[in-house]
Each structure stands twice: as structure tokens, then as C-alpha cells.
Amino acid sequence: MSSVRFTTREIGSLGKPSWRVKAFAGRPLDEDDVREAERWGKKLEVEDYERLLEVLYLGTVGEAERPEIDDWAARYAIRLLEKVGLDVVYDGEQRRTEMYDHVASFAHGFEPRGTVRSFDNKYYAKATVVERPWAEGAQDVEELRFVAAHTERPVKVPLTGAYTMEDWSYDEHYAREGALGGSAKRRFEARRQFVEDVAERVIRPNVVGLIDAGADWIQIDEPAATTKPDEVPLVVLGFNAALRDVGAAKRSMHICFSDYRALWPDVLELEDCLELQLEFANRDSRELGTRDEDRPGYADTLRLFAEHGYPGVGLGVLDIHSDFIEPPELVRDRILYAVDVLGDPTRIQVNPDCGLRTRSWDVVYEKLAAMVAGAGLAEDVLNTAHAGAG
Amino acid sequence: MDAQEEAGLDLLSDGLLDWQDLFRPLAERSDGLTARPLTRFLDTNTFYRALLVDGEPRLREPIPAPGLPEGRWVATVPAPFALSQAARGEASAAALAANVLAPQIEAYAEAGCALVVLSDPFLAREGGAVEAVASLRELPRTVPLVLQLPFGDAARVLDALADAPGIAAVGIDFYATSADAVPDDYPKEIVAGVVDARSSALESPEELARFAESLVQRNSAGVSLSMNGDLQFVPEPVAREKILRLGRARALLAEGVPA
Numbered sequence: 001m002s003s004v005r006f007t008t009r010e011i012g013s014l015g016k017p018s019w020r021v022k023a024f025a026g027r028p029l030d031e032d033d034v035r036e037a038e039r040w041g042k043k044l045e046v047e048d049y050e051r052l053l054e055v056l057y058l059g060t061v062g063e064a065e066r067p068e069i070d071d072w073a074a075r076y077a078i079r080l081l082e083k084v085g086l087d088v089v090y091d092g093e094q095r096r097t098e099m100y101d102h103v104a105s106f107a108h109g110f111e112p113r114g115t116v117r118s119f120d121n122k123y124y125a126k127a128t129v130v131e132r133p134w135a136e137g138a139q140d141v142e143e144l145r146f147v148a149a150h151t152e153r154p155v156k157v158p159l160t161g162a163y164t165m166e167d168w169s170y171d172e173h174y175a176r177e178g179a180l181g182g183s184a185k186r187r188f189e190a191r192r193q194f195v196e197d198v199a200e201r202v203i204r205p206n207v208v209g210l211i212d213a214g215a216d217w218i219q220i221d222e223p224a225a226t227t228k229p230d231e232v233p234l235v236v237l238g239f240n241a242a243l244r245d246v247g248a249a250k251r252s253m254h255i256c257f258s259d260y261r262a263l264w265p266d267v268l269e270l271e272d273c274l275e276l277q278l279e280f281a282n283r284d285s286r287e288l289g290t291r292d293e294d295r296p297g298y299a300d301t302l303r304l305f306a307e308h309g310y311p312g313v314g315l316g317v318l319d320i321h322s323d324f325i326e327p328p329e330l331v332r333d334r335i336l337y338a339v340d341v342l343g344d345p346t347r348i349q350v351n352p353d354c355g356l357r358t359r360s361w362d363v364v365y366e367k368l369a370a371m372v373a374g375a376g377l378a379e380d381v382l383n384t385a386h387a388g389a390g
Numbered sequence: 391m392d393a394q395e396e397a398g399l400d401l402l403s404d405g406l407l408d409w410q411d412l413f414r415p416l417a418e419r420s421d422g423l424t425a426r427p428l429t430r431f432l433d434t435n436t437f438y439r440a441l442l443v444d445g446e447p448r449l450r451e452p453i454p455a456p457g458l459p460e461g462r463w464v465a466t467v468p469a470p471f472a473l474s475q476a477a478r479g480e481a482s483a484a485a486l487a488a489n490v491l492a493p494q495i496e497a498y499a500e501a502g503c504a505l506v507v508l509s510d511p512f513l514a515r516e517g518g519a520v521e522a523v524a525s526l527r528e529l530p531r532t533v534p535l536v537l538q539l540p541f542g543d544a545a546r547v548l549d550a551l552a553d554a555p556g557i558a559a560v561g562i563d564f565y566a567t568s569a570d571a572v573p574d575d576y577p578k579e580i581v582a583g584v585v586d587a588r589s590s591a592l593e594s595p596e597e598l599a600r601f602a603e604s605l606v607q608r609n610s611a612g613v614s615l616s617m618n619g620d621l622q623f624v625p626e627p628v629a630r631e632k633i634l635r636l637g638r639a640r641a642l643l644a645e646g647v648p649a
Contacts, residue, residue: 113590113624113625113628114624114625114626114627114628115625116436116622116623116624116625117436117622118435118436118437119410119411119428119436119437119438120410124435126590126625128590128591167433167435168435170588170589170590170591170624171589171591172589172590172591175589175591176591179565179586179589179591180564180565180584180586180593180597180598180601181564181567181568181569181570181601182565182568183568184543184566184568223435224435227430227432227433227434227435228433257428257429257430257437258430259430282427282428283427321428
């Protein structure tokens with residue numbers, strides 16, 4: 001039997017360095033920003049980072065220099081993910097505002113409406129659809145090319161899914177008429193058409209361009225997937241419509257902070273989906289152990305994976321809304337528990353619950369390093385057991 | 391407050407502006423409840439901290455009443471069943487009603503509250519009407535209570551709520567509930583959620599008034615007009631305009647709805 005090996009990767013977003021934030025906000029940079037750029041440049045061994053410092057020392061960044069700043073932010077993020085030892089990397093979405101606005105501000109048919117609260121004091125920009133959305137070509141090809149040119153490791157491109165775009169948008173087009181007192185059937189049809197249009201006219205052109213440019217792994221992010229349990233078929237519709245017949249590439253889906261019970265059996269209809277990368281650690285205990293009662297955040301959902309046999313699982317082992325640094329032993333036990341429930345380590349890969357953009361880079365570094373170490377500990381346990389059994 | 395006054399609303403709300411979510415202020419002022427895991431709120435892109443139960447829940451200190459005109463303000467708290475659901479059922483709705491919500495409602499009543507809205511975002515979706523209705527018996531009757539069902543199809547629970555004890559009115563989201571789902575002469579007053587708090591589209595006051603009038607003609611127990619849920623789901627400028635349009639719809643209803 002071949003040895004067990006868990007692939008480690010991030011989900012998508014990292015926080016943006018202060019110098020990147022200030023540069024794009026038109027705010028002056030100070031010595032702390034330069035010191036941070038220097039500290040991380042050294043720590044991550046970013047090639048020629050002194051050139052970034054020269055730009056930052058000027059104190060202000062004009063519009064003309066912003067693309068260069070974006071490039072540096074991407075370089076730093078790639079190096080961070082490499083340095084902690086991830087097998088698969090990207091750029092921490094350093095060029096994107098956030099996952100929803102990135103798409104809504106590019107595609108035609110959306111108009112901004114303002115900001116609304118997501119939780120605590122976190123707000124996000126929200127748009128409304130005013131006509132059938134469409135995009136002129138592929139949005140993220142240059143981003144991918146830059147990443148591919150700056151790493152030797154496999155890359156995974158995160159894309160916001162059609163259903164989440166629909167669910168997070170206001171609708172002043174598809175549902176415009178007859179909403180007050182209208183039927184559920186009418187509401188569903190309006191949402192189905194919205195999802196289908198985003199998948200085919202916005203996401204799909206991007207995917208085609210990315211695969212033509214060499215992408216071999218597309219991750220569709222659908223954090224809204226189970227927000228309306230009856231609409232999980234629309235999530236599946238959006239995934240398949242965006243990815244069908246686009247060429248050879250791995251495809252997977254990320255979902256978080258959701259009721260996963262609603263996903264099955266509909267997700268069995270996802271075409272060629274390598275895995276669902278889910279958030280688990282947020283709802284788990286921080287105590288060690290591999291019994292059911294030790295792992296309350298994992299038990300029920302992993303049984304659904306085991307029962308249905310499809311797809312694989314991207315096991316969220318880091319709570320991305322806490323500065324708590326998961327000890328490698330805790331990561332190990334979460335993985336070993338998953339192996340025990342699924343009975344097949346090849347169906348499991350390892351990642352944080354979600355993007356780490358709300359955490360500082362110091363915390364991110366420690367968390368991801370612990371994740372990689374924990375995956376190694378789990379591999380050691382399993383491979384030692386196999387060797388002993390062999 | 392200015393927006394509500396300008397719109398001519400009968401009852402005013404402080405907007406729960408310092409509430410992080412529907413449950414946390416009560417949890418923070420209660421023994422036995424801790425708000426922690428980030429959990430999606432219904433089918434929205436907003437989240438609340440689910441409640442961990444680590445003892446017998448009991449309100450330690452009521453949330454202070456907002457400084458609003460006596461007899462003209464409305465308070466909103468989670469319904470007992472909703473609070474229980476936020477605690478993943480680890481504390482019963484009846485116990486939470488008796489030991490957490492009842493003292494809070496009494497405190498609001500003493501401070502001049504005219505109406506308490508018991509917001510239950512889970513009941514219309516999850517079911518559980520038997521437990522929900524039974525828990526209402528534990529609440530005081532010192533102030534009128536409305537059981538509001540935001541963002542859910544109320545059709546499945548309207549029958550069970552017809553005789554709910556202590557409840558003066560039922561709040562129905564008419565963007566999730568068909569108008570046909572409400573039986574003629576429903577025995578409770580209806581607080582009609584006619585302004586969609588989750589949509590940026592601005593409602594026509596005339597359309598709202600016509601819809602409300604059709605409800606009035608079918609329900610002798612009375613009809614009030616409201617949002618279908620909290621306005622935190624739209625940006626502030628949109629929320630202000632929606633409040634104004636609700637006020638215009640109310641005025642049109644009083645003056646006589648244009649054909």
C-alpha cells in the first residue's frame with residue numbers, strides 16, 4: 001500500500017498588508033508600513049523586496065504605482081503560503097477587493113447599492129442586478145499568469161460561484177414584478193434564471209480563459225450554498241453550467257458556515273467535483289482526541305460524506321475567526337478522526353475552514369505552519385500503522 | 391428616529407443599533423449562556439454567534455430601555471423558541487421564556503414600552519409550533535406582544551398560532567408568504583410585512599396600500615403595516631427611503647387608496 005499523503009492548501013483570501021491597503025486608499029505610508037514590508041520581506045525571503053521598500057519610502061503611492069504594489073502584495077502572499085509549506089498555493093486574492101465585489105464590479109448588469117453588515121462590525125459592499133449579467137472575456141487570467149510565473153508549486157484558482165453571486169445580490173431585474181404576496185414557485189424561477197445567467201455569461205467565460213491559460217484547478221466558492229436549503233439544486237446548476245465542457249482541470253467547491261445536511265443528495269449531481277472544502281473547526285472542540293465526542297464539529301457532516309461516497313472532502317482544520325493557534329496535535333486528531341469516519345484517507349485533503357483574510361499575517365503564518373505540521377503528524381501515524389500492519 | 395418621525399410611524403424603534411445580533415445582548419446579560427460559534431443567520435449573508443449553554447440560563451441584568459417617548463416605542467427581542475434554537479435546543483423555549491425573556495419584557499414594560507415584538511426567524515422555517523406556542527405562556531401580559539415571523543413562509547404555522555396565548559398579533563412576511571395563505575378573518579391582528587427589508591428595490595406606496603386594503607377587507611381583527619424584517623439588510627440610504635414609503639402607504643390607506 002502506498003504511503004498516506006495529505007495535500008495542504010489555503011482556501012483563498014489573506015489579509016492585505018497595510019502598505020497595500022494605504023496605497024490603494026490614497027493614504028500616506030509611515031515608517032511602520034515600511035518596517036512591516038521589510039520584516040516580512042526578510043522572513044519570507046521575497047526576492048528583491050528592497051525594491052518595494054524604495055517605493056514605500058517615498059511616503060505616498062500614486063495611481064501609476066498601484067499595479068506594482070499589487071504585484072508585490074501577490075509576491076509576498078505567494079511566498080508566505082510557500083514558506084509555511086503548503087503544497088498548493090495562490091496569491092491570497094491580493095488583487096481582489098473581496099469575493100463578491102470582485103465579480104460584481106467587473107460584470108455588466110450589476111449596480112452598487114452600498115454596504116451592509118455581515119457580522120459583528122464586518123461590512124461588505126452589495127450590488128443589485130438591473131439587467132441580465134454578462135462579462136467581456138475572462139477576468140482573472142492575468143492574475144493567474146502572474147502567480148504561475150512566481151511559483152513552482154501547483155496553483156488553485158478560487159472563483160466566486162454563480163449561486164453566491166445571486167444570493168448576495170439584490171434583485172431589481174428578475175424579481176422586479178409581482179414580488180409582494182407572490183408564489184414561491186415564481187420566486188424560485190426568478191432566482192434560477194439569475195443563477196443560470198451568471199454561471200453561463202459571467203463565470204464560464206472566466207473559466208474558459210483560465211483553463212486556456214493553463215489553470216489546472218478551479219475552486220468554485222459557494223459560501224451561500226445552503227442558505228436556502230430548497231435551492232441547493234441551483235448551486236449544482238451554477239457549478240455545472242460554469243464548468244461543463246471547459247476542458248481538463250480539477251474542479252472543487254468551497255462552502256462554509258452552512259448547514260451541510262442540506263447539501264446531499266443534490267451534490268451527487270456535481271459533475272467531476274474533486275471535493276467539497278468545508279468549514280469544520282469553527283464548530284469543533286479544541287480538546288485533543290479522536291472519539292466522536294471529541295470531535296463534535298466533524299462527526300455529523302463526515303458521516304454524510306461516508307454514507308454517500310462522493311465527493312472527496314477538503315477538511316477545514318483551522319478556525320479562521322479566531323487567533324487561537326491550533327496545535328499540530330489538534331490538527332492531527334481532526335484528520336485522524338476524519339480518516340476513521342471515511343475509512344479512506346485518499347478522500348481527504350487539508351485546508352483552513354475558509355479564507356484567512358480576517359487574521360493578521362503573524363497569526364496566519366503560525367496557523368498554517370501548524371496545519372502543515374499537523375498533517376505531517378497524521379501521515380506519520382497512518383504510515384506507521386500501515387507499516388506495522390504490513 | 392428622525393426618519394421614523396418624518397414618515398409618521400405610530401410606534402418608534404431605536405433600531406437595535408448597538409445589538410451585534412438578535413441574541414447576543416441577552417446572552418451577555420444572562421448567566422448560563424455564552425455567544426461563540428459564528429453561525430449563518432437563516433438564508434442571509436449575515437451571521438450570529440450561536441449560544442452555548444453552560445448552566446441554567448437566567449437573566450442577570452436587563453438590557454436598558456432606549457430613551458424613547460413613553461407609550462410610543464416598540465421593543466424587539468427574540469421569541470422564546472428562537473432563543474432556544476439559537477442555543478441549538480440545549481435550553482428549552484419555556485425555560486428561556488420564564489427566566490430570560492420574561493424579566494426583560496417586564497423591564498421594558500416598566501420603562502414605557504408600548505409593544506414588544508417577539509422575533510422568531512426560525513419557526514416558519516423549522517416548524518416546532520407546539521413548543522413555540524407552549525413557551526408563550528411563560529411571558530408576562532403587561533405589554534402587548536407580537537409574534538413576528540421574518541423571512542419565512544408563515545403558511546405552515548398560521549393555524550397553530552391562531553390561539554397562541556398572550557399574543558395580540560402575528561407578523562407575516564408577505565415576500566415569503568403568499569397572500570392566499572392567510573385565511574379570511576384570521577383571529578389575530580396581522581402585522582403585514584409589506585416592505586421588503588432584504589431588497590434594494592423601492593416599493594410603491596400605492597401598491598403597498600392596495601395590498602394592505604385587500605388584507606383589511608378580509609381580516610376584521612385588524613391589520614398593521616411593517617417591514618418584513620430588520621432593515622439592517624439594506625444600506626442605510628435605502629432603509630431611510632423604505633421607512634418613508636411605509637409611512638406614505640399608511641397615509642394612503644387612511645385617506646383612501648387610489649384605484
